[in-house]
Amino acid sequence: MRMEQTGKVKKDFIVCKDVMEEFPKADEGMFRVAENLNFTVKENEFLVLFGPGQCGKTSILNMIAGFDLPTSGSITVDGQEVKGPGAERGMVFQTTCLFPWLTVMGNVEYGPKVRGVGKKERRKKAQHYIDLVGLQGFENHFPVKISGGMKQRVGIARAYCNEPVVMLMDEPFGHLDAQTRYLMQEDLMKIWEREKRTVIFVTNNIEEALYLADRILVLTNCPTKVKAEYKIDLPRPRDYTDPDFLKLRKEISEVVDHTL
Amino acid sequence: MQTKTPAQERRDKIVFGTLAVFLFLVIWYLVTKLTAFGEIFPDPVTVLANIGDKFVNPLGKVTLAGHILVSIRRVMAAFVVAAAGGIVLGVTMGWYPVVEAIFKPIIEFLRPIPPIAWIPISILWYGFSEMSKYFLIFLASFFVITISVYSGVKSVDPMLIRAARMLGAKDNQLFTTIIIPSVVPYIFSGLQVALGNSWASIVAAEMVQSNMGVGWIIITGQQSSNMVQIVTGIVCIAVVGMLLVMIMRGLENKLCAWNKQGR
Structure with missing residues (x-):
């Protein structure tokens, strides 16, 4: 702890x-x-x-x-x-390693999701980190549609969201x-x-x-x-x-x- | 040059495409009417009229629509089984080295055999029955799908597996949340090629041995020297083949939107 x-x-x-x-x-x-x-x-x-x-x-x-x-x-x-x-331990990769078939939201909530956190709670948490990295409004974009800097922001939010x-x-x-x-x-x-x-x-x-x-x-x-x-x-x-x-x-x- | 908006580009494609088809029909018509080619080949108006007529009046046992449906049903029945089997075998081959070691040489051996080479065997084994067609369609699609799915599993980005593990995914979750989505585009490219193969093979099979279907239309046309009927069959094969591919593409675009670059 x-x-x-x-x-x-x-x-x-x-x-x-x-x-x-x-x-x-x-x-x-x-x-x-x-x-x-x-x-x-x-x-x-x-x-x-x-x-x-x-x-x-x-x-x-x-x-x-x-x-x-x-x-x-x-x-x-x-x-x-x-x-x-x-x-x-969370990791942010040089090559971002985002899951291309998931949206920004899908990527950020992936960690809590596989660990069994309920949908409502993990969405709320993911939204918090998406806002924190300044990507509000891009929740439903696929990684292929956003810039390199934005991808890395998603990578940071994804790592953070898993606490x-x-x-x-x-x-x-x-x-x-x-x-x-x-x-x-x-x-x-x-x-x-x-x-x-x-x-x-x-x-x-x-x-x-x-x-x-x-x-x-x-x-x-x-x-x-x-x-x-x-x-x-x-x-x-x-x-x-x-x-x-x-x-x-x-x-x-x-x-x-x-x-x- | 001014850049065009996507909507304009789409509109151009439709306009020019329609014009090209129309022009093709006009040239076909003129060549058959103005040259000796018309003595050995029907003009498009006659063919289209015949197609319209045979949708109402039966050709052999059933109408044209009936023949097309018979062929499609044959393809679909075996294609679905081949797709399910091919996806399962392809995934397990990609995931378990033992399964790969066992099945890969066999599949690599059987894959290059063209489906029509199996027709004699299918007739000797299954005769006139529907099973002879299913057998062929299965062979025409199963190996293509298996190999495509297998190579999809093999090319899953190992860094994505790392990322997922780091986020806490267990083995079964890796499989459902990383491997399967990575493989979906490969499944679709396999299904598309397989469906084309299957449609080509059913025509061949029906030409050799059948009493219904689009292949039967062509072969009975030949037997009765009815050129209009042959061309009618050919046009139907082309149109249905094109529609099948379009349906598969539409499905792929829906399910793999994330995979499409740019707009």
């Missing part, structure tokens, strides 16, 4: 301990995606995993989601070891144009401040990381591990041109590994 926020020290909500993950390579031998991976996430913290492209950020998210299990080490969420996908304790976001704005991306970041912050969740957000965009994060973990190239950690105390909403913002931007950019 979620803790009261007032007066208590926030506990470690997600714990990744000595995580190592290997895949068999196509030819022979093993490909090591992650090793010595240790980090924790506090309840209601907005954690950003930042690292170069293909560094294994998504692999980490997939392990927390339960799609893949670590080769060794352990991942616990709220004290429970992750053994597979589960509704208490997960953790939100996993895998470069959700990676496919959007720059202008839409700024707008989505702003709106995501507003949503998160209204409805706090523990968030792990993966990105390879330093500005995005700095705009959103309570804390940034800089990851190394494969096999990935935590290279540096930054607590971001800048007041919200943040300003991309604020001198402190730019200073951090420069500092973190110099730390991160570069790949071609």
Whole structure:
């Protein structure tokens, strides 16, 4: 159960301990995606995993989601070891992964529906989240008819509507144009401040990381591990041109590994 | 060039389509009236008049409408069974690797055989009976539907399965809420091809062995050197075939609206 926020020290909500993950390579031998991976996430913290492209950020998210299990080490969420996908963890995918045969409403209410929530209650809840992401009026549209930014809003509403304790976001704005991306970041912050969740957000965009994060973990190239950690105390909403913002931007950019 | 609204484009299609058909009939008429082609082929007016006449006066045992209905009934009876069987087998083949391993080679082997190659067997087994027609129609549609549905299950986006699992869907719910809707467009494309195959096969079957149906009209026309009757049969086959496809498309557009790009 979620803790009261007032007066208590926030506990470690997600714990990744000595995580190592290997895949068999196509030819022979093993490909090591992650090793010595240790980090924790506090309840209601907005954690950003930042690292170069293909560094294994998504692999980490997939392990927390339960799609893949670590080769060794352990991942616990709220004290429970992750053994597979589960509704208490919500995921927002880079490619949106909306169900094309369902309307916006159908997508958002899917989680509660398969978990057996009654129609009236789940409709009400879905409507709340559709309104929250600013899609009122589009309830009966099919995904094929709405823009990329709107699709991702549906993805966020769908994950939120299932009331997960953790939100996993895998470069959700990676496919959007720059202008839409700024707008989505702003709106995501507003949503998160209204409805706090523990968030792990993966990105390879330093500005995005700095705009959103309570804390940034800089990851190394494969096999990935935590290279540096930054607590971001800048007041919200943040300003991309604020001198402190730019200073951090420069500092973190110099730390991160570069790949071609 | 000015862009046209969808309504204008639809109207253009209807106008030009109607004009083209009319023009085709006029050319057909003129060619048969002005050239020697008219000695070996009837003109459209005679054919249309004959079609109208045979809707009232029987041709053989029943009227033209009767023949058409007999053929459609034969197709539908076997088609429904083939569709149901093909959908079930296609889905289970796609979902269970064991079922796939067992049935896929057999189906890949039988599928390329054209339905009319089965006609001799159907006659030796079932003779004049309706069963000989059902047998053929079943073969003409079952494999097409099975393979189409099977490939539909195989091409379900694994990311959508992930998304559904993440939202709490259990295995049986994955099946009903993700697999089945993903496969619906494949079912329809299978049904459409199968229905075309079936209609072509029933005509062939009736030409070889029957006492009723549109294929029978053509073959008795040949036996009595009645060119008007042959062309009457051909026109009926074309029109009914076209209507069957249109009905299937209409159904698909209704059920798969989400799959249509753009407007």
